[in-house]
Amino acid sequence: MTSADHWRRVRDLFEGALEQPPERLDAWLDREAVGDPQIRADVRSLLDHHQRTGSFLADPLGNRMADLMGESRVLQPGDRLGSYTIVRELGRGGMGRVYLATDATLGRNVAIKALPPELTFDTSHRDRLRREARAAAALTHPGICTVYALEEFDGDLYIAAEFVDGTTLRYQLDSGRRPSAAEVTRVAGELAAALTHAHEHGIVHRDLKPDNVMMTSDGRVKILDFGLARLSTPDAAVGPITQPGTIFGTPAYMAPEQLQGQTVDARADVFAFGVLLYEYVTGVHPFAAATPLGVAGRILESEATPIAERRPDISAAVAAVVERCLEKAPADRFESGAGIVRALQRGHRAPGRVAHGSGSRRLAWWWRAHQFVAIGLYFIASVLCWQIKEWQPGFTTAIFVAVAVASTVAGVFRGHLVFTERMNDPRLSIELRRASLVTLLMDVLIGLELAAAGMLLAPSRPVPAVLTIALGVGIALVRLVMEPSTTAAFLENPEA
Amino acid sequence: MPHSVPSADQLVPAVYNELRRLAAAYMRRERPGQTLQATALVHEAFMRLAGTGQPWNDRNHFLAIAARSMRQILVERARARGAQKRWAGLDRVSLTDSLVRAADEDAMLPALDDALTRLEQLDPEQARIVELRYFAGLGIEETADALGISPATLKRRWALARAWLFRELSGTRSPDQR
Numbered sequence: 174m175t176s177a178d179h180w181r182r183v184r185d186l187f188e189g190a191l192e193q194p195p196e197r198l199d200a201w202l203d204r205e206a207v208g209d210p211q212i213r214a215d216v217r218s219l220l221d222h223h224q225r226t227g228s229f230l231a232d233p234l235g236n237r238m239a240d241l242m243g244e245s246r247v248l249q250p251g252d253r254l255g256s257y258t259i260v261r262e263l264g265r266g267g268m269g270r271v272y273l274a275t276d277a278t279l280g281r282n283v284a285i286k287a288l289p290p291e292l293t294f295d296t297s298h299r300d301r302l303r304r305e306a307r308a309a310a311a312l313t314h315p316g317i318c319t320v321y322a323l324e325e326f327d328g329d330l331y332i333a334a335e336f337v338d339g340t341t342l343r344y345q346l347d348s349g350r351r352p353s354a355a356e357v358t359r360v361a362g363e364l365a366a367a368l369t370h371a372h373e374h375g376i377v378h379r380d381l382k383p384d385n386v387m388m389t390s391d392g393r394v395k396i397l398d399f400g401l402a403r404l405s406t407p408d409a410a411v412g413p414i415t416q417p418g419t420i421f422g423t424p425a426y427m428a429p430e431q432l433q434g435q436t437v438d439a440r441a442d443v444f445a446f447g448v449l450l451y452e453y454v455t456g457v458h459p460f461a462a463a464t465p466l467g468v469a470g471r472i473l474e475s476e477a478t479p480i481a482e483r484r485p486d487i488s489a490a491v492a493a494v495v496e497r498c499l500e501k502a503p504a505d506r507f508e509s510g511a512g513i514v515r516a517l518q519r520g521h522r523a524p525g526r527v528a529h530g531s532g533s534r535r536l537a538w539w540w541r542a543h544q545f546v547a548i549g550l551y552f553i554a555s556v557l558c559w560q561i562k563e564w565q566p567g568f569t570t571a572i573f574v575a576v577a578v579a580s581t582v583a584g585v586f587r588g589h590l591v592f593t594e595r596m597n598d599p600r601l602s603i604e605l606r607r608a609s610l611v612t613l614l615m616d617v618l619i620g621l622e623l624a625a626a627g628m629l630l631a632p633s634r635p636v637p638a639v640l641t642i643a644l645g646v647g648i649a650l651v652r653l654v655m656e657p658s659t660t661a662a663f664l665e666n667p668e669a
Numbered sequence: 670m671p672h673s674v675p676s677a678d679q680l681v682p683a684v685y686n687e688l689r690r691l692a693a694a695y696m697r698r699e700r701p702g703q704t705l706q707a708t709a710l711v712h713e714a715f716m717r718l719a720g721t722g723q724p725w726n727d728r729n730h731f732l733a734i735a736a737r738s739m740r741q742i743l744v745e746r747a748r749a750r751g752a753q754k755r756w757a758g759l760d761r762v763s764l765t766d767s768l769v770r771a772a773d774e775d776a777m778l779p780a781l782d783d784a785l786t787r788l789e790q791l792d793p794e795q796a797r798i799v800e801l802r803y804f805a806g807l808g809i810e811e812t813a814d815a816l817g818i819s820p821a822t823l824k825r826r827w828a829l830a831r832a833w834l835f836r837e838l839s840g841t842r843s844p845d846q847r
Contacts, residue, residue, distance in 0.1 A: 180791050187832075188825040222839070223832035230799070230831050233806035234743055234778075 179212065186216045187223075248272055248287070254326045257285060257333065273336060282336040283321060287329065302330060308376055309401055316367025318387065318397045337395050342383035346452060354486050357454050361491055362517055363394040368446060368510030371399050372439040379437060381445035382426040383452065424469040425458060429501050432469050439509040446513065447498025447506075454491070455483040459499060473501075490520020505602050540663040541594065543656065544587045547616075550648055551580035554619055557641055561626050564634060572626045576619055583615035605660065613652060620649030729815045733797060736805035740782070743804060747778035777838055784837040788830065795830045802827060 186205055193201045198220070206213035247270065252259045257274040263284060264271055272285045288302070306323035313319055319335040352360065364386070371378065378385075378399050387395045424432050428444035431437050451459040459477030462468045477499055480492035494516050500506045507513050558573040586608045593604045623645025631638040789796035794816065801812040813823035 176791070184792065184826075184829060187829050188822075191825050191828060218836060219829065219832045222836040223828055226828075226831045226835045229835050230803050233803055234739075 182209075182212050183215050183219070186212065187219050190216060190220055254285065254331060255324060257283065259285070276333070284334045284336045286332040286334065288331065299330070305401070306332060309399055312371055312374060312376060312399055314367055314370040315393065316363050316395055317371060317399050318395050320399075320401070332401065334397075337387045337389055337397070339387045339389035339395075342386040342388060342449070342453065345388055346383055346456065349456070351456055352453065354488060357450075357487060357491060358517070360394055360453065361450055361494070362514070364396065364446060364450070365510050365513040365517060367394070367396050368442055369514050370510075372442070372509035372511065377437065377439050378442045378445070379431070380426070381442050381449060383449055386449065424472065425460070427469070427472065428503070429473050430503055432473060438503070440503040440506045443498050443506045443509065443513065446510075447495050450491075451477060451480060451495050451499070454480060454487055454495070457483065488520060490517065494520065500603070502603065536663040537594065540659055541591055543659055544591050547648075547651070548584045548587055550644070551584050551619065554623055554644060554648065555580050557644065558623070558626055561630050561637070561641065565630050567629075569626055569629055572622050576622045576626075579615045579618045579622070583612050583619070586611050616652035617649050620645040623648070729817070732801065732805065732807070732815045736797075736800035736807075740800050740804040744778055744782040780838055781834065784834050787837070788833055795826065795833070798823065798827055799830050799834070
């Protein structure tokens with residue numbers, strides 16, 4: 174008898190035995206397991222254990238999860254870790270408790286963050302922690318809390334970092350005070366400058382949120398835990414960052430690609446910056462929902478209410494920057510902090526102009542004019558082909574139909590772009606990308622068709638034929654050469 | 670709209686709903702102040718699901734993966750906290766003679782995980798039952814539904830799994846009996 178057969182027999186007998194009244198159990202077992210004392214003994218022992226299981230596994234683990242998800246070691250004031258003496262607990266961050274300590278060697282205050290023990294479990298992970306802490310320590314910027322060292326005491330890992338005296342942005346948000354427009358501009362600028370510095374050093378925060386931004390007592394802004402977010406995951410393979418055991422372990426500031434477990438770069442920070450600034454300005458999370466997972470769902474699926482509707486006094490430039498940061502597709506956001514800084518500066522120099530896609534009024538006008546001229550040319554091309562078909566019946570009929578269809582398709586797309594630009598500007602760069610292949614194909618097609626029609630017409634009517642070919646070449650060239658540069662100028666150069 | 674594989678777009682909201690339900694299942698039984706932990710667990714389980722990019726075919730398959738993720742997370746935690754050491758110090762005899770106290774249950778988690786792995790080799794369904802009931806916190810009806818068996822059958826098999834694991838952990842069997 175194989176062990177699988179043995180198990181199946183044991184299982185069936187055990188289940189059957191549960192149905193028997195206790196006084197007849199032994200007799201029933203004798204009968205059922207006759208000739209197989211081994212199986213009988215196995216079932217008997219399982220039944221005995223069954224009698225005594227009591228509360229064993231009866232309660233789901235959730236009831237004792239606090240012990241498992243929480244941290245193990247709590248430091249008390251006066252505790253010593255090497256040259257550090259704990260002064261008091263500052264709070265609980267994403268990675269565990271944070272303490273204020275004095276460093277006897279250098280005579281300064283430091284913040285000591287205890288890393289959760291599961292991180293220190295295997296040595297390869299420890300090495301990675303050291304590398305990342307070293308990279309984070311390379312960042313020195315007034316807007317970034319400096320990391321001093323990764324220390325190990327009694328097998329537990331601690332990060333020693335600059336002690337920032339102040340309150341978190343979370344605290345400010347909870348206080349209910351809304352910042353003035355000028356304050357918003359300044360805070361946005363300082364945050365973006367700090368992000369830029371880190372991004373230029375190839376370091377992505379990955380966990381930017383109001384709890385990680387300090388407002389110092391002298392009014393400056395400092396980002397905490399730069400480059401440390403990945404330290405808080407037990408293993409790289411786990412994917413996106415998590416902050417187990419804290420209320421901040423929410424996906425509320427994660428970019429869509431981060432939520433979906435895809436690779437994350439500086440543009441995830443740009444997204445988080447957008448969420449954070451939106452919340453700072455309006456006091457409302459742009460994707461607010463009842464549960465963290467609900468927020469995640471909204472991040473993936475819904476658009477935020479425009480800032481202007483909640484705070485009309487905020488400059489259009491800042492509002493447009495936030496909107497662009499909140500784009501779902503990373504490609505539609507600013508590349509890094511530097512892009513945000515540039516857009517904010519432009520908005521500052523030219524108030525009233527929108528930093529996002531719509532560019533300056535003059536360039537927008539040119540861009541729109543370009544679209545209308547293109548639509549006009551399609552119309553002329555169709556009329557011309559109809560006339561050619563009259564002059565020179567035959568294959569030209571097919572060309573007329575093809576040109577009319579292509580003109581209609583391209584015309585509709587261009588009309589849609591103009592509409593988007595006028596009515597729903599933040600989506601323009603997305604719609605442009607979607608439409609660009611269609612207009613390119615259609616324009617080249619129309620150009621070729623007009624050239625063909627011109628050739629067919631040439632023997633009988635040379636002058637209209639040349640005009641037709643010229644129009645075809647013109648339409649194709651305008652799309653291939655002119656439009657990319659006017660669009661780029663319009664989208665990326667609002668100052669010009 | 671998120672720019673990603675369409676299937677992910679369709680699946681992700683479904684995952685939220687399911688995980689939210691799992692979280693709710695926990696919160697019903699919770700003591701005050703533990704909402705955080707349940708949310709964190711569910712959140713982390715979601716992150717793992719999202720991170721692996723492992724496709725699932727239907728709700729039941731999803732529940733199975735989610736429950737497995739929760740088991741892994743919680744056991745990893747327990748191992749990392751040196752629970753193994755504490756378990757080794759426990760008196761095995763006291764375990765067989767008395768009801769298992771809740772506090773011991775945390776400590777035995779790594780040992781339970783090992784035993785569960787052995788049980789899985791014997792009968793995968795038994796391990797699924799324990800994952801869904803004990804680690805994911807599903808009720809009898811839900812677990813039965815997820816496994817496609819009747820609640821009555823599930824109750825008997827759940828009793829068997831508990832008895833088997835209890836015997837395994839109390840160490841009353843000699844190895845040659847396995």
